[in-house]
Amino acid sequence: MKSIIHKLPSSVTNQIAAGEVIQRPSSIIKELLENSIDADSNNIKVIVYEGGKNKIVVIDDGIGMNQEDAVKCFDKHSTSKLKKSSDLFKIKTMGFRGEALSSIASVCQIEMKTKMKDLETGTKVIIEGSKIKDISEVSKRNGTSITIKNIFYNIPARRNFLKSDAVELRHIIDEFQRIALANCDVNFSLFNNDIEIHNLKQSNLSNRIISIFGNNYREQLIQCNEEFDKIELKGFIGKPKNSKKTRGEQFFFVNNRFIKSPYLNHALLKSYEGLLEDKKFPFYVLFIEVDSKSIDINVHPTKNEIKFDDEKLMYNVVKSSINKSLGIHNVTPSINFDADINFTSTRVRQYDEMYQNVSSKKRNNDWQVVFEDAKSENTRIGKQNMINEEDSSDQKSNDPIQLLRPYIFKQLNDKILIFHQSLMHERILYEKYKANFKNKKSNSQQSLFPKYIELNKTDFQLMSELINEIKLLGFDIDIFGTNSVVINGIPSGSEDINEKHLIESFIEELKLNNESFSDDKNEKIIRSFAKRCRIREEKKLEIDEMKSLIDQLFSCKIFNYTPDGEKIFIQINKNQINKFFDV
Ligand code: ADP
Ligand code: MG
Numbered sequence: 001m002k003s004i005i006h007k008l009p010s011s012v013t014n015q016i017a018a019g020e021v022i023q024r025p026s027s028i029i030k031e032l033l034e035n036s037i038d039a040d041s042n043n044i045k046v047i048v049y050e051g052g053k054n055k056i057v058v059i060d061d062g063i064g065m066n067q068e069d070a071v072k073c074f075d076k077h078s079t080s081k082l083k084k085s086s087d088l089f090k091i092k093t094m095g096f097r098g099e100a101l102s103s104i105a106s107v108c109q110i111e112m113k114t115k116m117k118d119l120e121t122g123t124k125v126i127i128e129g130s131k132i133k134d135i136s137e138v139s140k141r142n143g144t145s146i147t148i149k150n151i152f153y154n155i156p157a158r159r160n161f162l163k164s165d166a167v168e169l170r171h172i173i174d175e176f177q178r179i180a181l182a183n184c185d186v187n188f189s190l191f192n193n194d195i196e197i198h199n200l201k202q203s204n205l206s207n208r209i210i211s212i213f214g215n216n217y218r219e220q221l222i223q224c225n226e227e228f229d230k231i232e233l234k235g236f237i238g239k240p241k242n243s244k245k246t247r248g249e250q251f252f253f254v255n256n257r258f259i260k261s262p263y264l265n266h267a268l269l270k271s272y273e274g275l276l277e278d279k280k281f282p283f284y285v286l287f288i289e290v291d292s293k294s295i296d297i298n299v300h301p302t303k304n305e306i307k308f309d310d311e312k313l314m315y316n317v318v319k320s321s322i323n324k325s326l327g328i329h330n331v332t333p334s335i336n337f338d339a340d341i342n343f344t345s346t347r348v349r350q351y352d353e354m355y356q357n358v359s360s361k362k363r364n365n366d367w368q369v370v371f372e373d374a375k376s377e378n379t380r381i382g383k384q385n386m387i388n389e390e391d392s393s394d395q396k397s398n399d400p401i402q403l404l405r406p407y408i409f410k411q412l413n414d415k416i417l418i419f420h421q422s423l424m425h426e427r428i429l430y431e432k433y434k435a436n437f438k439n440k441k442s443n444s445q446q447s448l449f450p451k452y453i454e455l456n457k458t459d460f461q462l463m464s465e466l467i468n469e470i471k472l473l474g475f476d477i478d479i480f481g482t483n484s485v486v487i488n489g490i491p492s493g494s495e496d497i498n499e500k501h502l503i504e505s506f507i508e509e510l511k512l513n514n515e516s517f518s519d520d521k522n523e524k525i526i527r528s529f530a531k532r533c534r535i536r537e538e539k540k541l542e543i544d545e546m547k548s549l550i551d552q553l554f555s556c557k558i559f560n561y562t563p564d565g566e567k568i569f570i571q572i573n574k575n576q577i578n579k580f581f582d583v
Contacts, residue, residue, distance in 0.1 A: 014105070017103045017301070021100060024052075024163075025048065029048070034094035034095050036060035039144065040062050042202075043061045043187045044059070045191075046058050046189070047190075050168075051164070051165035051167070051169040052172050058145065060144050060145070064122070070114050070135075071135060074125070077098045082097075089292065090293065094257065094303075104148065105128075105129075107151065108128075108148045108151050108152070111124065111126050111149075112127075113138055113144070114140070115140040116142070122137070129154050172190075173198075176190050177198075178258040182287075184205055184208045187200065188200045200212065209285060220283065221237070221239075224237055224325045226317070230290065231290050231314070231317050233288050235287045236283075236284070236286075237268075237322060237326070238282050240565040243276050243281055250281065252288065254288045254297075255292060264315065267314075267319040268282070271319055271322035272322070273523075274563040288317075294308065294309045295307065327560075398410075399543050400419075400543065400550060406421045415573035416573075419569040420567075421535055422534045422535055427553060429491075431556045432474075433526045433529060434526055436472060436491065437472045451487045453500050454484045455484060460483045462507055464479055466521075474491030475487065476490070502529075502532050506528060526563075
């Protein structure tokens with residue numbers, strides 16, 4: 001029998017590889033932009049027509065190629081970035097697999113012009129379906145420009161698979177933004193059908209974020225800057241209340257490469273737990289720097305996925321860093337948009353260490369010290385700068401006061417903190433119920449008179465399904481007879497409530513949200529009860545009650561926002577008041 005196995009021609013293997021690397025016009029943009037970045041460009045211009053389906057042009061002012069390389073670069077597995085296999089573990093460039101240009105060339109028509117700085121003339125190469133059609137000398141500015149036409153012209157099935165111009169353009173913008181965020185020192189522009197979509201000037205990260213996403217992001221960013229042993233995490237996260245209904249604006253970069261990591265995203269969301277409204281997604285642009293030996297980026301041809309040697313460690317790094325940034329963003333100064341490179345990380349860390357060192361009991365009494373310490377700007381603050389007993393004698397006599405109910409005013413040094421009493425109580429209850437739930441221990445306070453609440457059949461049915469969860473919050477509640485429940489006790493700290501009203505309104509909400517209640521039932525029950533059991537806005541409070549509320553608030557894991565992301569307190573300092581008087 002004749003042998004039937006033969007080697008595939010390179011035009012076919014290239015097309016197979018292209019299947020993995022090049023899925024749509026945006027994949028081409030990504031590969032070309034990465035090449036321009038690797039070529040040390042300062043200016044990169046991207047022009048597309050019809051969502052990139054008919055024409056893509058990328059122009060850079062990078063190092064360019066000589067004539068020999070201008071042809072070689074289209075060969076499969078040809079790269080200038082990697083020599084031996086050990087290089088795979090210290091990759092500093094975006095590309096390394098040497099398969100992008102050969103893949104693109106197998107499914108498109110390409111015209112490339114390139115010139116190196118030291119050469120007189122440049123080279124033009126025309127290649128179509130992996131076949132070189134023409135090589136010639138041209139005059140050209142330094143750098144490389146690549147024009148790609150008719151993507152998938154030779155694979156109709158894939159061409160038909162492409163979506164509308166608008167959808168393809170959306171993908172292009174996404175890739176463009178990822179690269180632009182990771183390379184703030186480069187000027188980028190993007191045009192579609194001759195209309196300018198982006199024109200980004202070299203800047204720092206915060207300004208780049210604003211130029212990409214809009215001026216209103218100026219108010220929304222919280223800085224993150226953490227250094228651990230061999231891991232660094234920096235960038236910006238969005239304030240919880242500015243979260244969006246869509247997941248789009250979330251970016252993790254590892255060693256400056258955009259990656260998709262549901263695992264790290266989960267770590268981040270854990271830190272936002274209790275701060276976000278339902279089905280909302282926080283904004284983030286975070287850069288993780290790790291030793292390149294401790295990761296593997298060669299997991300997928302698109303280089304969008306990554307493997308960490310120690311995944312758990314990365315998870316914890318993200319979670320604890322974000323926790324910290326969220327916990328202090330209300331008490332740190334607003335961001336200086338022109339100087340975000342030297343984040344003052346010492347301040348952040350001192351605060352955190354102190355926070356961890358003081359047990360929560362001690363923290364109750366010392367919250368002013370901790371709070372003050374975290375507030376101090378610029379100055380290096382050590383223990384000697386904390387408010388000591390003598391300095392704070394004035395402080396001690398300065399009791400909180402209820403004015404313009406629901407507000408509680410409290411002076412702290414040269415500033416006034418203004419708390420919303422109901423919202424602060426909601427946060428306190430939320431954390432208390434949550435802890436009860438977690439520890440499965442309920443410390444309810446027995447009522448003198450049990451309250452019987454009669455319900456109709458459907459409501460009773462609903463109630464009985466959730467009765468165990470409600471018990472776990474600390475409610476001593478039971479089924480009574482065929483259609484009522486009896487409440488013998490309520491969680492300590494929530495004494496203000498009308499039980500009947502509580503249960504009725506809870507059932508009302510259950511009915512309204514019946515569907516959504518199933519996905520995170522416990523969290524919703526906790527939130528709903530915390531909202532219902534919080535003190536009323538008009539309730540008059542004794543001084544001791546106010547003090548206790550403030551202390552309890554600052555013992556909370558998160559003290560500046562309610563579980564739904566509402567602000568709990570604001571602060572005004574003397575300078576701000578002076579301004580009202582023009583002094
Ligand atoms: P990789 O980027 O993985 O090396 P590519 O197929 O994307 O593989 O590119 C092949 C080679 O072509 C690169 O290694 C680089 O030497 C050269 N090259 C590609 N694009 C450019 C560019 N814009 N400027 C200079 N050289 C380039
Ligand atoms: Mg490349």
